[in-house]
Amino acid sequence: MSNQAPFxxxxxxxxxxxxxxxxxxxxxxxxxxxxxxxxxFVTVIGPSGxxxxxxxxxxxxxxxxxxxxVLLEGEAIERPGADRGVVxxxxxxxxxxxxxxxxxxxxxxxxxPASLVRExxxxxxxxxxxxxxxxxxxxxxxxxxxxRAAIARVLVNDPKILLMDEPFAALDAQTRxxxxxxxxxxWMETRKTVFFVTHSVEEAVxxxxxxxxxxxxxxxxxxxxxxxxxxxxxxxxxxxxxxxRELENLLRDEIIIGxxxxxx
Amino acid sequence: MHPASLSQPAGLxxxxxxxxxxxxxADAARRKIWRLARxxxxxxxxxxxxxxxxxxxxxxxxxxxxxxxxAAAWWEWIFGxxxxxxxxxxxxxxxLLMSLERVAAGFAIAAAAGVSLGVLIGWYAVVExxxxxxxxxxxxxxxxxxxxxxxxxxxxxxxxAIFLIAFGSFFPIVVxxxxxxxxxxxxLIRAARMLGTPPRRLLLRVVLPAALPSIFTGLRxxxxxxxxxxxxAEMLAVQGGLGYxxxxxxxxxxxxLILAAIVSVGGLGLASDRLIxxxxxxxxxxxxxxxxx
Numbered sequence: 001m002s003n004q005a006p007f008x009x010x011x012x013x014x015x016x017x018x019x020x021x022x023x024x025x026x027x028x029x030x031x032x033x034x035x036x037x038x039x040x041f042v043t044v045i046g047p048s049g050x051x052x053x054x055x056x057x058x059x060x061x062x063x064x065x066x067x068x069x070v071l072l073e074g075e076a077i078e079r080p081g082a083d084r085g086v087v088x089x090x091x092x093x094x095x096x097x098x099x100x101x102x103x104x105x106x107x108x109x110x111x112x113p114a115s116l117v118r119e120x121x122x123x124x125x126x127x128x129x130x131x132x133x134x135x136x137x138x139x140x141x142x143x144x145x146x147x148r149a150a151i152a153r154v155l156v157n158d159p160k161i162l163l164m165d166e167p168f169a170a171l172d173a174q175t176r177x178x179x180x181x182x183x184x185x186x187w188m189e190t191r192k193t194v195f196f197v198t199h200s201v202e203e204a205v206x207x208x209x210x211x212x213x214x215x216x217x218x219x220x221x222x223x224x225x226x227x228x229x230x231x232x233x234x235x236x237x238x239x240x241x242x243x244x245r246e247l248e249n250l251l252r253d254e255i256i257i258g259x260x261x262x263x264x
Numbered sequence: 265m266h267p268a269s270l271s272q273p274a275g276l277x278x279x280x281x282x283x284x285x286x287x288x289x290a291d292a293a294r295r296k297i298w299r300l301a302r303x304x305x306x307x308x309x310x311x312x313x314x315x316x317x318x319x320x321x322x323x324x325x326x327x328x329x330x331x332x333x334x335a336a337a338w339w340e341w342i343f344g345x346x347x348x349x350x351x352x353x354x355x356x357x358x359x360l361l362m363s364l365e366r367v368a369a370g371f372a373i374a375a376a377a378g379v380s381l382g383v384l385i386g387w388y389a390v391v392e393x394x395x396x397x398x399x400x401x402x403x404x405x406x407x408x409x410x411x412x413x414x415x416x417x418x419x420x421x422x423x424x425a426i427f428l429i430a431f432g433s434f435f436p437i438v439v440x441x442x443x444x445x446x447x448x449x450x451x452l453i454r455a456a457r458m459l460g461t462p463p464r465r466l467l468l469r470v471v472l473p474a475a476l477p478s479i480f481t482g483l484r485x486x487x488x489x490x491x492x493x494x495x496x497a498e499m500l501a502v503q504g505g506l507g508y509x510x511x512x513x514x515x516x517x518x519x520x521l522i523l524a525a526i527v528s529v530g531g532l533g534l535a536s537d538r539l540i541x542x543x544x545x546x547x548x549x550x551x552x553x554x555x556x557x
Binding site: 082085086093097138 | 449451452454455456457458459461465469470473474476549550552
């Protein structure tokens, strides 16, 4: 049964919640149905506040759908778990733990023996190129290093899927470009499914097999585009720009609609 | 950090490569000495003025003893022979120890109870609802108002003093810890959950460490209050201790001993505050701006 089930499925998902400040009801997701196959690199783009992070929070198990279901290998996602690693824009490292302790946190919580924890931590730190900075605290690391650490601490759990919520939005352009390359490389090496939320069309096209574009609120699926460009990708090539133009035109409409309804 | 390297291009520095470094360390040493001088200037000025005023007889030595007279009385209080009739001679060490023990016992109880209850109040809405109102009411009662109650309940006994200290310093601790625990960033809770921490372990893994800065703030305020309360308790409720000495000195009209006791209590309070902020700085090394000072 679960062999037949798609890896991830959203089935008629609605999500609404009350806005904390204004108290009005926000319809974040409106009848989303979507399937994602194992090993895919999916990016989600859309105007700001369009519900793309809500989509990610449902997968993470941080939130539950108002109706409909979100399934992982045929089973409803009910709570957060180490099989779904989340990388936040704000890093969310534990400030009281050193880099190494942050990475070791997950395996230790799951009761993995200490010697093995050491080994997989070393391997993961090397993979994200952080070996040598293990004993520093997060506030002593640069933004790029913090985000590498945040990626390492979920990779070390060997999750089924990586959920990345605008992970590079707070970084400077150079660091962002380097980390984009690294994520692409890690994905090629591990072939983990990646669900990557971004507001940058270029980032979406650079990384993804498949770009999902969302509408302004209430969030619906606007387009689902396959990107078949060879890797590593060249953002200056004509074919890259074709994809980019297509997606930007789609989004421009949504931003205008969003502005008109006050949701941009 | 290196003034020479910052203010001018390296090529313009004529002196050898070691010269600017030597200047920098000498400069730092000089700045350190000046800083120390500035820090002791006020206490030194007060002592000198006090000595001058009393030496010039602007006030009678009965109404204000000179610093030297205070020092002499203090000396006798510390090192004088123990006598059956003189309550103070040679009792300083003993009284100091008594006060210290009371503060330690009362503060330990307050810290243990305040930190554990505070974290629970900050994290569980049920616990907050159960305790918040009562704590806020009791907190509004000045602690000295509890003295008659404590003496009535415990008698003139150690436990009255320890009750007062524990009860009084409990409130700033519990309130600060609860506020800290309440402010645990939601994103860190989410991070712990997605890394495999079950809900029941979040308190220990995330809420408690996230509240550590507030815990130390509470402990510091609580310890300060513990010193206030030990003096109050010793003046009114128990025998022995620096507060008892203070009150006895008043009854015997010994202003020199009153002043010696005040300086003793101040020194102890300062030392214990330094100790706790040193501890905080070690434990909170991970913080961007370290607390303490």
